[in-house]
Amino acid sequence: MKASIDIGTNTTLLLVADKNGPSLNILEEQQRIPRLGAGVDDSKALSKAAMERVVESLREFLEIINNKYPEVDDIYVTATSAVRDAKNKAVFIDRVEHETGLQIRVLSGVEEAEYTFLGAKSMLGDLEGQQMVIDIGGGSTEIAYGGKQLQDRYSYDMGCVRFTERFLKNDPPTELQIRHCKDAVKEMLEEYEFTIPNQTTLIGVAGTVTSLTFIDLGLSSYDAEVLSGRIITNEGLQEYIKIFSGYRSKALEQKYPSVMKGRADIFMAGLLILDGFMNEYNFEELITSTGGIRHGAILANKEK
The missing domain is CATH 3.30.420.150 (Exopolyphosphatase. Domain 2)
Structure with a gap:
């Protein structure tokens, strides 16, 4: 059983699923809307308030996984445009790992497209x-x-x-x-x-x-x-x-x-x-x- 968390510019999404070849058996999906990327286009930085909102979302997701799906053996955490563009992304990534234990992989735009292609077709x-x-x-x-x-x-x-x-x-x-x-x-x-x-x-x-x-x-x-x-x-x-x-x-x-x-x-x-x-x-x-x-x-x- 696997879990993945997608930290986007507007939403943070949780998926828990069993892998079945090129498709997935979906067990649970959750959405939070912390809008991590608010103002990033202009400031090129993640705000402290937005980072806190995401960290809180991640804590909630971990509680769901730990309480309902103890069989989960991997949690893949990805971040996309807002984190890619932010000059203080290292601060955010370190904070998430320190406060939740989760390690973020920041996807390139190309990797993001590749993951989207796989995910879209799987459903x-x-x-x-x-x-x-x-x-x-x-x-x-x-x-x-x-x-x-x-x-x-x-x-x-x-x-x-x-x-x-x-x-x-x-x-x-x-x-x-x-x-x-x-x-x-x-x-x-x-x-x-x-x-x-x-x-x-x-x-x-x-x-x-x-x-x-x-x-x-x-x-x-x-x-x-x-x-x-x-x-x-x-x-x-x-x-x-x-x-x-x-x-x-x-x-x-x-x-x-x-x-x-x-x-x-x-x-x-x-x-x-x-x-x-x-x-x-x-x-x-x-x-x-x-x-x-x-x-x-x-x-x-x-x-x-």
Whole structure:
């Protein structure tokens, strides 16, 4: 039995699972929203308050593991964009180890994309042809492409926390701010261009996509099994952008508390990044996967 913890820019996620070849038997998932990366785009440093919030989340996760899953023999802890970018990351990593005993592995953008590819596919069963996975994080967006094996991947320095802080400063954002954010997404995607065949399947993971799918299905409680495999169309995405662009974050959180708590104020930036990517590569739809880095961290490890 394995556990993995993904320390992201906005969320900190726990997964406990049994490994079964290229797939996982999920035993428990937990989410906390400490927003470690608040202000990192500007200051390039993790705040003491944000570090404390993450440490508290990790203590809670360890309590869950120790009390419910004493059979866990490995805990893989990864950190991504916020920690990568922070000039005081060593302080954070040392503090986590000192206070919890957990050792953090800071993933490169390329490694993050690789883990995401493994994790996304693990929740969807056997897929034919070629797939492209988009993981819109708080600080970066990872794209991974391949079939049975990963063939190409890239990490863009755009995420829903980073681009909200940079462009969408009003609540709700103005039309001009939305236009500037869209332009920035398009410019960022020009940094690296993928060559893919026409029949490539797009898979979306992480909070922007899973929250949008939750809303689209009209769910009242989060259910990973219900969400995985569901389709979001580009046409539907355009409608949601029109609707939610006029929402204040508080109203959005009140309407969809299960998925918008800790996410409502950055949701629009995530939708705009997804919109820009789907339009850039002419995708008419995407398949939702609830897999991600935490799943890939377990699958990538060669131990049984």
